Amino acid sequence: MRTRRKYANIMASARAAGSHNGYTLGFQNGRRLGRCETVIRAITKESHIRHGMSVLCITSGLGVPFAPIDKAVLEALQMQVARVGAVSALDDIVKTARDFKPDLALVLLGMRVEPETVNRLKAMGIRTAIWYSDDPYYTDMTRNTARHYDIVFTNELSCIEFYRQHGCRYVFHLPLAAHFKGFHPKPVRVSYMSDICFMGSAYWHRVEFFDQIADYLATKNVRIFGIWWKRLKSYSRLKSSIQTKWLTPEETANYYNGAKIVINLHRSPHDETFNKNSARIPAWTTNPRTFEICASGTFQLTDAREDLTGLYVPGRDLIVYSSPEELVSKIEYYLHNEEERNQIALSGLDHTVRNHDYHQRIATLLRTINELPI
Missing domain, CATH: 3.40.50.2000 (Glycogen Phosphorylase B;)
Structure with missing residues (x-):
């Protein structure tokens, strides 16, 4: 009987501690999420100009971590230009461009896009731009492709002069960002x-x-x-x-x-x-x-x-x-x-x-x- 009573007391104490800890944890996380929501609601998001151009987005053709960047860029383009097309770097880019007839071909990462493909797009009268998203780690490769594009954007500030030295006329720094559909405050288990x-x-x-x-x-x-x-x-x-x-x-x-x-x-x-x-x-x-x-x-x-x-x-x-x-x-x-x-x-x-x-x-x-x- 004494052993049973001792066991019951231990279990009751454990339940009480668990209930207290659970309440504290729930309160802390609920308070955090509430404050985050207040911050987000207080921000008036700027509306962006919708350009009357058509853009063919050539995605990386790779998985994580580049595929989520592809997705975020495509979503943003769809809100800001008249027409958006998408083709993977692994697919027939030239054929897609011929059918879609874009004003601009925007290449993301570009590790699997051959310079000859870029040259063929330019020969069709399509402006070409690339957004390098993994600089400066593979610049031995990118320095051989960058000069084929009309416009180069790089995630890395230190690469601007590097690309200019390798024959690129228009080079701009464009850091990566957060995709808020994927990354935002939320409750978790x-x-x-x-x-x-x-x-x-x-x-x-x-x-x-x-x-x-x-x-x-x-x-x-x-x-x-x-x-x-x-x-x-x-x-x-x-x-x-x-x-x-x-x-x-x-x-x-x-x-x-x-x-x-x-x-x-x-x-x-x-x-x-x-x-x-x-x-x-x-x-x-x-x-x-x-x-x-x-x-x-x-x-x-x-x-x-x-x-x-x-x-x-x-x-x-x-x-x-x-x-x-x-x-x-x-x-x-x-x-x-x-x-x-x-x-x-x-x-x-x-x-x-x-x-x-x-x-x-x-x-x-x-x-x-x-x-x-x-």
Whole structure:
């Protein structure tokens, strides 16, 4: 009888604790989502000019992470031009262009579009533009294709002079952005929740960095997603926190929304194992995750890039770290300062909604093209 009573007391205590924790978690997340909704509702979105042109969008022909960019660009084009056609880089581009008769052929990424194809489009009287979205990592390849286009847009600020030196007359910086249909504040199940989250492949400089903070991360509720993470020396310590796979954009957004802190650690432009960047062009512009994390209304800790201050205000919209030790210190601080953490996340959300979606990028692209004397 005494044993039964003791067991009943333990169960009652556990139920009470679970109920309290569930209530607290629900309250915190509901409050966060309510504040995010208030921020979004307060923003009056600018209506973009609808151009009377027809555009054939030549998509990357690749999967994640490029296919979601293709989708976001197509959606933005459909809102801003008279006619939009789409063809994969793997399909018959010239035939599609001949049938569709566009004013402009816009190539996304372009890794699978041959220069001869671009030349044939130009011979048909079609203006050609490319938006490189993975610069500067494969510039050994892009420098041989860029000069065939009438207009070059690059996600990387440091590549503007590079392309000009390789014969491109019109070159413009156009960073990537957030696709708000995929990345926005939303409720998620408890299984998506964590203290700390990181998304990205285990390039060697990331492996070295995470090995230095592995002991700390092992004490937290951490989620790490991406390929090659078995390279970690400390993999056995973090194994339960790692999933070595790509996630869909929807799943990525779920984990962002469930995290208290999302770490952003940019890829190195000088990793000769994977990159094709023999000119060693630096990487100044932030990656797409910078925009996507903020668009999710989640607090971001990111390493700094030179162009970051041209896109966000560090200290207001997100927080910057410069070493493993500083990252650990700031994680610890912001995990224990919820209101400050949430206020920065809200500011990042506000700034992203106002300035960094694909509708705004496409508006800039179309305006730039229409103002050129060609």
